[in-house]
Every structure is written in structure tokens, then in C-alpha cells.
Amino acid sequence: xxxxxxxxxxxxxxxxxxxxxxxxxxxxxxxxxxxxxxxxxxxxxxxxxxxxxxxxxxxxxxxxxxxxxxxxxxxxxxxxxxxxxxxxxxxxxxxxxxxxxxxxxxxxxxxxxxxxxxxxxxxxxxxxxxxxxxxxxxxxxxxxxxxxxxxxxxxxxxxxxxxxxxxxxxxxxxxxxxxxxxxxxxxxxxxxxxxxxxxxxxxxxxxxxxxxxxxx
Numbered sequence: 001x002x003x004x005x006x007x008x009x010x011x012x013x014x015x016x017x018x019x020x021x022x023x024x025x026x027x028x029x030x031x032x033x034x035x036x037x038x039x040x041x042x043x044x045x046x047x048x049x050x051x052x053x054x055x056x057x058x059x060x061x062x063x064x065x066x067x068x069x070x071x072x073x074x075x076x077x078x079x080x081x082x083x084x085x086x087x088x089x090x091x092x093x094x095x096x097x098x099x100x101x102x103x104x105x106x107x108x109x110x111x112x113x114x115x116x117x118x119x120x121x122x123x124x125x126x127x128x129x130x131x132x133x134x135x136x137x138x139x140x141x142x143x144x145x146x147x148x149x150x151x152x153x154x155x156x157x158x159x160x161x162x163x164x165x166x167x168x169x170x171x172x173x174x175x176x177x178x179x180x181x182x183x184x185x186x187x188x189x190x191x192x193x194x195x196x197x198x199x200x201x202x203x204x205x206x207x208x209x210x211x212x213x214x215x216x
Contacts, residue, residue, distance in 0.1 A: 004052045004061075005085040008038050011078035011097070012045035018068075018077035022100075025065040028058025028120060034119060035067060042077060061092045062124060064108050068100045076101045078163065082108065099162040107131075 004026060010016050021040050024034040033054045042048065063085050068077060079096040086092070093111040100106055107127055119125045142153040 001203045002054045002057045002087045004033070004087065005049070005059075006038075006052055007047050007049045007083045008042075009047045009080040009082070010042045010044055011080045013078060014044060014082075015076070016044040016073065016078035017042045017046075018075040020068055020070045020075050020077060022077065023067045024052070024065070024082070026052055026058060026061055027063035027065065027123065028061050030057065030059035035065075040071075057087065060090075060110075061086065062110050062121060063127060064094050066096070066100060066106045066108065068105075072181070074102060074178065079106075099160060 003139065005028075006024060008022070008024070010018075019041050022042065023035050023037045025035045031054075033052050036050065036052045038050055039048045064082055064084070066079060066082070077100045079098065080177060081096050082094040084092045084094070094108045095111050096106070096108050098106070107130075109124070110125065116128065119128060140153040141150045144151045
């Protein structure tokens with residue numbers, strides 16, 4: 001019997017957690033574990049720890065599979081990373097940093113940087129081919145117009161996978177920053193002016209120029 005200590009970390013974004021079921025399979029050089037449930041509730045920025053019991057030593061852990069399925073309602077989950085400690089104390093890290101949506105299984109390689117020629121195991125070669133095929137499907141290109149640079153072959157960003165779309169958090173922060181900057185320039189007309197306004201028309205002229213510079 002071999003027991004592996006597993007820690008699963010959720011991203012710290014507001015909507016990163018989920019109440020969907022998450023389970024894990026460990027894949028080693030000598031075999032793989034059974035699918036083991038991690039939890040039915042994940043909170044943003046928190047970690048879940050569990051033990052995975054195997055009938056034999058799996059050897060070096062080269063891959064993990066994260067399985068997500070929903071009980072009732074879909075609730076996307078953002079996995080930060082997974083850490084696996086083998087019975088001999090060796091720590092394996094699996095950086096994930098991606099959204100899992102719907103009923104899905106995501107394979108994550110061990111975090112050591114390796115080239116194609118380093119993949120000696122057939123399971124790693126097959127994983128690399130599947131990953132390449134998935135990226136080719138996600139990033140399909142088209143000609144927008146003659147002489148223009150090529151662009152993604154989609155009609156809307158909402159057709160893209162969540163991991164490709166611009167982060168909602170970043171988008172909100174960017175919008176908030178623009179609003180703040182615009183308000184600051186607008187209010188500076190009141191706060192920094194050393195003399196009285198001569199007329200309402202003068203106020204309109206100043207603020208219209210300030211807003212024009214923000215938009216440009």
C-alpha cells in the first residue's frame with residue numbers, strides 16, 4: 001500500500017470557487033491511482049488536502065487528471081495548482097491556473113520544464129499530442145480583410161474558452177481605472193482652478209476638452 005498526500009489550491013478571485021464535485025487521478029511511471037473525490041465545495045483562495053491510497057508505488061508522478069462534474073447547476077472552478085507528496089517524501093508540483101467548466105477532465109503535467117525529446121513515456125507523448133490538437137482547435141485564424149493581419153476565427157469573444165478570454169477581473173479593474181481617471185480630470189477643473197469661472201460657456205469648453213483627451 002502506498003499513500004500520497006495531495007493538496008489542491010483554488011485561485012483567489014471572487015468567483016474562483018465551486019460547489020461542483022472535483023476528483024483527481026494520479027498518473028505515475030508505473031501506473032495510476034483510482035479516481036478519488038477531493039471535495040464538493042471549494043472556496044476562493046483556499047486549499048483542500050486529502051490522501052490517495054494506492055495498491056502499489058506509482059513511481060514518479062508525471063501527470064494528474066482533474067475531473068469535474070456538476071450535481072445540479074454549473075459552477076465553474078479556477079484551479080491554481082496541485083501538490084503531490086509521494087510516500088518517500090518527494091514533492092511534485094502541478095501548476096494549473098485555468099478554469100474548469102461543465103463536465104470535464106483536464107490533464108496537467110508535472111511542473112518541470114521539459115522538451116519534446118524528454119518525453120520518454122508513451123502517456124506523456126500522447127498528452128502532448130492532445131494538447132497540441134486542442135490548441136490548434138482553439139486558435140483558428142481567418143483573414144479579416146485583404147492586407148490586414150489575420151485574426152481569430154470567431155464572431156464574438158464569448159465563443160472563446162474562458163481561459164482565452166480577457167480576464168473578467170482585469171476587465172473590471174481596467175474599466176474602473178478609466179472611470180477613476182476620467183473623474184479625476186473632470187474634478188480637477190474645480191479643485192485646481194485658482195480663480196472664478198467667467199461664464200457657464202467657459203466651464204463647458206474646459207470640460208469638453210478634458211473629456212476629449214480622456215477618450216482619445
